[in-house]
Structures are given as structure tokens and as C-alpha cells.
Amino acid sequence: MVIDYASVFQALPGAVALLTPELVFADANLAWLRQAGRSRDQVVGRYLFDAFPGSPRDPAASEVRHLEASLREVLANRKIDMDLQRYDVESAQRPGHWEERYWSVVNAPVFAPDGQIALVIHRVEEVTELLRATSRPDGSLQLEAELFSRMRQLHEINERLRRAHAREREVALALQRAMLPVPPSIGHHRFAVRYRPAVGSLNVCGDWYDLVQLQDGDKIAVAVGDVVGHGLEAAGIMGQLRSALSATSLVATGPAQALEVLGRYAHCVTGAESTTAVTSFIDFSRHLITYSSAGHPPPVLLRADGTVELLDQATDPPLDAVFESSPRPEATTAFTDGDTLLLYTDGLIERRHQDIDTGLSQLTDALIRHKELTTPEALADAVMNDLIPAEGVTDDTALVVVSL
Incomplete structure (x- = not known):
């Protein structure tokens, strides 16, 4: 039996996009496009952060930096990187309106026969909906809401650790240059x-x-x-x-x-x-x-x-x-x-x-x-x-x- 991997990719229930080492969209499956609220023509061939720029409400654009850091780490370390990240998205129905979103992100390298990284698998799962479960009158999905709360706390801890590591790195490099x-x-x-x-x-x-x-x-x-x-x-x-x-x-x-x-x-x-x-x-x-x-x-x-x-x-x-x-x-x-x-x-x-x-x-x-x-x-x-x-x-x- 010959497997049609292109059809398998499109039928995957998980949201998956393929990025080049330059972080340009090579492809995205239907689940990813539905979740992102975009058509294939709106993303394929475009640089990731041109297709999805950071929210203007974040002057430091930290959400862009953190997602890019995860992808760069995959390219440098040549291994899978997983994280929980906040990345606000502009509404396709309401241009100029930015919605707070949280995502479970998995980035993984795909190697070419010569050992170089040919693509990066960018799998995302939105977890923002879990937050809304806390407001339901019947209290359903309370466990998921608590889980999301824990994940949000983990995200905040990760943010603090990233800032601390960035400061130490800057000081260490300054000392290195001096010596x-x-x-x-x-x-x-x-x-x-x-x-x-x-x-x-x-x-x-x-x-x-x-x-x-x-x-x-x-x-x-x-x-x-x-x-x-x-x-x-x-x-x-x-x-x-x-x-x-x-x-x-x-x-x-x-x-x-x-x-x-x-x-x-x-x-x-x-x-x-x-x-x-x-x-x-x-x-x-x-x-x-x-x-x-x-x-x-x-x-x-x-x-x-x-x-x-x-x-x-x-x-x-x-x-x-x-x-x-x-x-x-x-x-x-x-x-x-x-x-x-x-x-x-x-x-x-x-x-x-x-x-x-x-x-x-x-x-x-x-x-x-x-x-x-x-x-x-x-x-x-x-x-x-x-x-x-x-x-x-x-x-x-x-x-x-x-x-x-």
C-alpha cells in the first residue's frame, strides 16, 4: 500500500504547520488553519511573524521574542522544544481587535538526508478555552480550569526565569568581552x-x-x-x-x-x-x-x-x-x-x-x-x-x- 502522506498531514486532528529554517511557512494542515483563523494562501510562503505579528499592546513584543527563541533553540540544539506561551492574535473578523490567547507549543526539527534541518514542525494547541470554564454555572470542566490556572502560573514562572537568564547572560558576556x-x-x-x-x-x-x-x-x-x-x-x-x-x-x-x-x-x-x-x-x-x-x-x-x-x-x-x-x-x-x-x-x-x-x-x-x-x-x-x-x-x- 502506498501512503499518501500529504493527505495524512491534512487529516491530522492536531494543528500542525511546517516552517523552513528561515521561519517561513512551507505548509499548514486544515486543523492549524482553522485554529489560526487563516486561509492557506494567507500563510504559506510568508515569514511567521509577518503573518502573525505581535500585539501592539506589548511594546516589548515579548510574546514574539519568546516564540522565536523556542524556534531558534530547536534550530541550534537540533532537538524538540515544548512550552506554554501567551501569543495574542488579531481577530480575522474584527481587524484591530487583539484577543488574549494561550497555546501549548511543540517545535521539532525534521532532518534532511545530509543531516541539516530541512523543516521545523510547529504544533500548537490552544488552551485559552480552559479559562472560560470557571464561569460556567454548573461548574463543569472545573478540573480543566484549575489545570489552566496551573499552566498560567507556570507560564509566569517561565517568564521570570527567561528574564533572569537574559540578565545573567548579558552580564556574563560583558565580563567575557572585558577579559x-x-x-x-x-x-x-x-x-x-x-x-x-x-x-x-x-x-x-x-x-x-x-x-x-x-x-x-x-x-x-x-x-x-x-x-x-x-x-x-x-x-x-x-x-x-x-x-x-x-x-x-x-x-x-x-x-x-x-x-x-x-x-x-x-x-x-x-x-x-x-x-x-x-x-x-x-x-x-x-x-x-x-x-x-x-x-x-x-x-x-x-x-x-x-x-x-x-x-x-x-x-x-x-x-x-x-x-x-x-x-x-x-x-x-x-x-x-x-x-x-x-x-x-x-x-x-x-x-x-x-x-x-x-x-x-x-x-x-x-x-x-x-x-x-x-x-x-x-x-x-x-x-x-x-x-x-x-x-x-x-x-x-x-x-x-x-x-x-
Whole structure:
């Protein structure tokens, strides 16, 4: 039997619309159109919030922001999001008249064969009618009315939590920006740094980057790291570890010793356990890179001839992840003029439902594709544009590009 899925979609008793990743209506079933009071021609092909703008009675348009945040979270997290939301709707029979409405909303991703999100299922069920049950003389549907009251309270709690999270996120990002300024010039060497915060979550402010001019000859240390926590706490820990690694790099014999000392320091910092970091000492006079990694994704060396090398020969557990500290490994590789070194955090390559090897392959492919770019700034922008989707990702991302 051949199933006519288009007919099944239209016959579904639940109200379901299909949105593109740009939040444009691709289709809507009959139940959804009846509930919304719109025809198919009034919605299909239109941007969601053009077809259903926010109520002008809400100057902050919070209902639009909250529904959009739910949809953006689905696009970023690649998983289902459910919520109870207030979203007032303009009456189709009385233009200019806005009716208070409450909806139970479920947003879910639909994946294409290549693993990208092709559509978002937007299922809604109006629950406003439950409120009217309290006024019935016979007291019927009282249980449903009480349930709605509870749901409305939950909605108000969610609103307060969203506002609190938004405030903490703003403060944490401000602190992050203060502690991660663009480094000053380091001699004649060219480099670029990028930081992209996570979207739709508090999972921000744990990543850092740093470049330090070493005291012995024409050498610099380049490092990135990632604290496990998030928000203000992660920003504070990040600042401590970044400063400690900068200072240690100035006196360490090499990157392995710098990470070994940093691990001992992390043992004394609450919340620093399992932090990952990688640092590279670049000796421009000898054309050598010496590197060591504490559980971090490997640096990448883009050769002048367009080939790519993963620097993965000196990897050890994250900071303070083992009971007994021990000397960390380090490895050395040669480079030639025109090569480029990239260090980054896992937000650049790790995605839900995707193996990390796939992310590394996408990174190397992007570097090969953009090998003709001649400046670190241009290459950094190209890599970020290729690997970070327009809707953002759920982990923050740091990237350092150094011309060799």
C-alpha cells in the first residue's frame, strides 16, 4: 500500500504547520488553519511573524521574542522544544481587535538526508478555552480550569526565569568581552581572533584564547581553552586560568610544562576540573611548532601547498581530571613560510547527532577550500561562516589564526 502522506498531514486532528529554517511557512494542515483563523494562501510562503505579528499592546513584543527563541533553540540544539506561551492574535473578523490567547507549543526539527534541518514542525494547541470554564454555572470542566490556572502560573514562572537568564547572560558576556580583548600586535606577526557566544542558552563564557610574546628569541605562545561550566561562574574561572597560563608560559620550558603547572593550579580552583586547553609555542627563527593538549581538539596546520595536518600527537587528559599529576606530552612539527596555524574550541566542530570526526573533516575541507586567502582575518571569517550556521550553535566558539 502506498501512503499518501500529504493527505495524512491534512487529516491530522492536531494543528500542525511546517516552517523552513528561515521561519517561513512551507505548509499548514486544515486543523492549524482553522485554529489560526487563516486561509492557506494567507500563510504559506510568508515569514511567521509577518503573518502573525505581535500585539501592539506589548511594546516589548515579548510574546514574539519568546516564540522565536523556542524556534531558534530547536534550530541550534537540533532537538524538540515544548512550552506554554501567551501569543495574542488579531481577530480575522474584527481587524484591530487583539484577543488574549494561550497555546501549548511543540517545535521539532525534521532532518534532511545530509543531516541539516530541512523543516521545523510547529504544533500548537490552544488552551485559552480552559479559562472560560470557571464561569460556567454548573461548574463543569472545573478540573480543566484549575489545570489552566496551573499552566498560567507556570507560564509566569517561565517568564521570570527567561528574564533572569537574559540578565545573567548579558552580564556574563560583558565580563567575557572585558577579559578577552583583541590582543595587541605581537612583533611583525599576523594573526586573527574570533569569539562567538552560544545562542538560546546560558552555555557561554567558558572559552578563551590568548597570545603571548615569549622572552626567548622570536617566539610566541598561542593557546585556547574551554571551561566546562557556563555563565558568570565559567567567566570567572576562565579569567583565572587564562591569566595563569599566560604567566606560566613566560617561564615554562615548553607547552607541556606550562599545562602541567596549569593543571596543578586548576586543582585549587573550584569548578576548573575537566577544563580542556591546548597551547603551542611557535619558534619563528627555527620554523618549529611545539604543542601540548589537555583533552582539547587538535590544532590544525594549513600548509602553503594546500595540505592540512592535524597536530594530534601530544594529547593528555583535561586539567585536574586525574588524581596524580604527571608530566604531560609534547610534540614538535616544522613549518615553512606561508603556512597557517589554527587553534579553536569545540563549538567550531562539535554538533549534536554528529561525530567529532565529521566536524574535523568539515574544518579541513573549509581550509582547503579557502587556501588562497592571504590574511588571517579573511581566513578566520571564511571558516566561521562555513562552520557556524546562521542560527548559531549551543556552545560558544573561540578561534585563533596565525600566519607563519
